[in-house]
Amino acid sequence: MLRIEGLHTYYGPGHILHGVDLHIPEAKIAAVLGRNGVGKTTTVRSIMGLAPPRAGHVWLANQDIAGWPPHLIARAGVAYVPEGRLIFPDLTVVENIRVAERTAARQWTLERLFQLFPALGERARNRGSELSGGEQQMLAVARALATDPKVMLLDEPSQGLAPLVVRELANVIGRLRDEGVTILLVEQNLKLAEAVADHVFVMVKGRTVYKAPLKTFQAEQNEVKARYLTL
Amino acid sequence: MNFAGFIVAQTLNAFSQAAILFFIACGLTLIFGIMRIINFAHGGLFMVGAYVGYSTVAYTGSFWLSLLIAPITVAAIGGIFEKVFLSKLYVRQDAGAYLMLTFGLAIILAQAVHLIWGPQPRSVAIPDLLRGVVVILNQPFPIYRLFLIAIGAAAAIALWQFLERTRAGLLIRAVSQNAEMVHALGTDVALVRTGIFMLGCAIAALGGVLSAPLVTAFLGMGSTVIIDAFVIVIIGGMGSFLGSIVGSLLVAFVQVFGAYYFQDMALAIIYLLMLLVLIVRPGGLLGKEQ
Ligand SMILES: Nc1ncnc2c1ncn2[C@@H]1O[C@H](COP(=O)(O)OP(=O)(O)OP(=O)(O)O)[C@@H](O)[C@H]1O
Ligand SMILES: [Mg+2]
Numbered sequence: 001m002l003r004i005e006g007l008h009t010y011y012g013p014g015h016i017l018h019g020v021d022l023h024i025p026e027a028k029i030a031a032v033l034g035r036n037g038v039g040k041t042t043t044v045r046s047i048m049g050l051a052p053p054r055a056g057h058v059w060l061a062n063q064d065i066a067g068w069p070p071h072l073i074a075r076a077g078v079a080y081v082p083e084g085r086l087i088f089p090d091l092t093v094v095e096n097i098r099v100a101e102r103t104a105a106r107q108w109t110l111e112r113l114f115q116l117f118p119a120l121g122e123r124a125r126n127r128g129s130e131l132s133g134g135e136q137q138m139l140a141v142a143r144a145l146a147t148d149p150k151v152m153l154l155d156e157p158s159q160g161l162a163p164l165v166v167r168e169l170a171n172v173i174g175r176l177r178d179e180g181v182t183i184l185l186v187e188q189n190l191k192l193a194e195a196v197a198d199h200v201f202v203m204v205k206g207r208t209v210y211k212a213p214l215k216t217f218q219a220e221q222n223e224v225k226a227r228y229l230t231l
Numbered sequence: 232m233n234f235a236g237f238i239v240a241q242t243l244n245a246f247s248q249a250a251i252l253f254f255i256a257c258g259l260t261l262i263f264g265i266m267r268i269i270n271f272a273h274g275g276l277f278m279v280g281a282y283v284g285y286s287t288v289a290y291t292g293s294f295w296l297s298l299l300i301a302p303i304t305v306a307a308i309g310g311i312f313e314k315v316f317l318s319k320l321y322v323r324q325d326a327g328a329y330l331m332l333t334f335g336l337a338i339i340l341a342q343a344v345h346l347i348w349g350p351q352p353r354s355v356a357i358p359d360l361l362r363g364v365v366v367i368l369n370q371p372f373p374i375y376r377l378f379l380i381a382i383g384a385a386a387a388i389a390l391w392q393f394l395e396r397t398r399a400g401l402l403i404r405a406v407s408q409n410a411e412m413v414h415a416l417g418t419d420v421a422l423v424r425t426g427i428f429m430l431g432c433a434i435a436a437l438g439g440v441l442s443a444p445l446v447t448a449f450l451g452m453g454s455t456v457i458i459d460a461f462v463i464v465i466i467g468g469m470g471s472f473l474g475s476i477v478g479s480l481l482v483a484f485v486q487v488f489g490a491y492y493f494q495d496m497a498l499a500i501i502y503l504l505m506l507l508v509l510i511v512r513p514g515g516l517l518g519k520e521q
Contacts, residue, residue: 048415074417082415088408091401098398099405100416147417 001026001182002047002151007056007066009039009046016042017053018206022184024151024199029173029183031193033229034203040186041083043203044153047184048080049073060151075102079149083156083186085140089129093120096128096139100146108145116172117142134165141172151182158189170195190229194218202228236368241487243367247376249483250383251445254438255456256463257390257475258431264407264470265427268317268326271333273435274457275340280305280436281448282344285353294358294444301440302433309432312336313425321424337453344450352449379441386434387476394472403427407470459486462501466508468518477516 002024009017017039024030034040045051047058049070058066065073074080088096097110114121117138123131131139137157144152154173158166166189173196177183187193193200200217202210202224210224217224259273280301287297316336320328357375364371394400405413406423414420439452446452463482467474485504489497508516 050411050415069419070411070414071417071419074415080415082412086409086412088405088412090408091405095401095405098401099413099418102417143416 001028001061002184003057003059004043004047005057005059007043007046007053007058009042009051009053011042011051016206017046019056020046020203020206021208022201022211024182024184026182027177027180028198029177029185029196030199030201031197032184032186032201032203033188033190033193035229036188038203039206040203041155042206044080044082044155044184044186047073047153048078050080074147077148077150079144079147079152081137081140081144081152081154081157083159085133085136087128087131087136087139087143090127092127093124093131093139096143097146100143102147106146107148108142110146113142113145116145116175133160134162134168137161137165137169138172145176145181149181151184152176153184153186155186156188157185158187158192166192204228233369236370239368240370240372241491242484243372243376243380245480245484245487247379247383248487249479250379250386251438251442252456252459252463252483253383253387253476253479254441255435256460256467256479257387257472258434259460260464260467260470260475261403261427261472262431263464264472265403265410266317266321266424268329268333269461270428270431271330271457272312272336272340273333273431273460274453274455275337276305276309276432276453277435277439277456278344278448278450278453279308279340280439281355281443281452282348282353282439283436284440284443285348285355285448288355294355297440298437302436305436305439306429306433310425310429313428317428318421318424341450341453348448350450352447353443354447355443357444375444382441386437390434391472399423399426459501462505464515466505466515468515470519471515471517474515474517 002022004020004022007017007020008015020039020043022030022032032040032043042051046053049068053066056066057064060076060078063076065076065078068076088099091099094110097113119135120138120142123135128136128139141157157169161169170192173183173185185193185197194214197214200212200214201208210228212220255273255277259270262268262270283301283304284297287300288294316332320332361375361378363374365374365377366372394403402413402418402423406420410420413423442452459482463475463478466481467478481504482501485500486497489500493500
């Protein structure tokens with residue numbers, strides 16, 4: 001569903017991504033792991049068109065969306081849940097979702113979103129800035145779903161959340177996969193990644209250096225951790 | 232002289248003055264909210280509105296038509312300017328570059344008006360329907376000023392409802408909070424930017440047309456009013472629409488009553504007011520603290 005090949009991205013003169021390769025089959029979850037600053041967020045922003053790659057391909061089904069502007073990438077079916085959630089603070093919960101709704105007849109109606117996230121339904125008229133961290137994260141996911149995505153990019157959704165909320169998040173991510181959404185999950189929280197992922201990728205210094213199905217990763221975990229993940 | 236009548240007349244005067252100020256300040260603040268730029272050409276666009284209004288009245292004889300033609304013309308000028316020049320600077324995020332570019336437009340507009348209409352002021356007649364005075368508590372009051380109050384209030388309410396209740400208004404508010412996120416959710420932010428710039432230009436032009444019967448259309452009219460508008464935007468809060476309403480009212484009242492009680496000090500009082508607001512609330516009365 002989503003295949004990334006040889007992605008190179010620069011911030012000004014800084015060469016950040018040196019050939020990232022990822023592949024996520026339809027309705028599967030790939031976790032991308034890696035230490036701080038290895039380029040996980042840059043990878044997600046490159047896919048989304050917010051940090052356009054200078055070389056490489058981003059295949060969405062059989063369309064190469066690399067270099068497209070973000071709004072067309074969103075319309076092609078890629079949804080973005082950014083690091084730090086980036087909820088619109090002065091818009092209400094409903095308005096935050098409405099921003100993402102371009103067309104009327106959709107798979108993820110407001111009703112269905114509020115079934116998936118009952119807590120948001122209760123706070124529908126509250127402003128984004130009045131929500132707790134967990135609620136903001138759920139809203140970021142709901143807002144992304146309102147674009148009716150085929151693929152969802154989640155950048156460290158568990159950051160700063162209590163363990164109970166992280167468990168709820170894991171449930172939601174699992175349900176989205178069951179609904180047919182293909183998910184790229186950037187995480188530092190190994191527990192969450194292991195709870196939901198089908199495939200695991202590890203990045204080091206702007207490259208993908210390891211990929212394996214979850215089972216294999218779990219078998220090799222100690223070695224992989226020691227080599228790529230611990231400081 | 233009767234005191235109550237005086238107060239009522241001056242209050243109405245201030246409201247009509249606030250209406251004119253609002254037309255220029257609200258566009259300025261909306262554009263700032265979305266683009267984080269100060270449009271120095273806004274006074275020039277207000278002036279062009281007045282002159283285009285003058286010519287429309289001269290050729291068609293209809294003041295009412297000028298209320299339509301001038302905003303459309305100026306919005307087109309603004310739209311082309313934004314698409315061809317301003318939009319090229321968004322990637323640079325350099326306040327100085329914006330300043331130079333919009334200042335350049337202000338100069339070009341002034342020169343263009345000078346070339347097309349000449350140096351002498353052009354007076355615009357008040358339409359028949361709005362000529363004359365009404366007597367309020369024994370004080371004569373121009374009907375045209377009452378009309379300004381009505382149209383200013385109507386415009387403020389209409390714009391507010393537009394921002395709060397329409398999808399375009401929602402996108403404008405969202406872009407002012409996080410443009411990149413709106414872009415990533417599937418909206419072409421460039422369109423929103425051009426749209427808001429054109430809207431701001433159209434409202435400024437409307438203000439120009441409306442003020443021409445009061446002060447004539449003259450070359451310096453933009454620079455007089457833009458200074459007031461900057462003060463209003465700072466007092467009300469950069470980017471705050473409601474702030475531009477409150478700021479316009481405050482400044483107009485200080486101007487009208489200040490001019491009466493402290494003739495020479497009126498200008499100073501406005502700056503004192505601005506200073507006071509900046510000390511108490513650095514982000515403006517309804518703005519975000521930076
Ligand atoms: N806007 C930017 N301009 C210049 N350099 C940047 C910018 N954003 C990130 N970088 C650099 O790019 C590199 C990769 O950053 P990135 O945010 O992609 O890492 P990350 O893996 O997401 O890290 P973290 O785990 O801390 O979120 C870092 O060295 C960072 O300093
Ligand atoms: Mg990151």
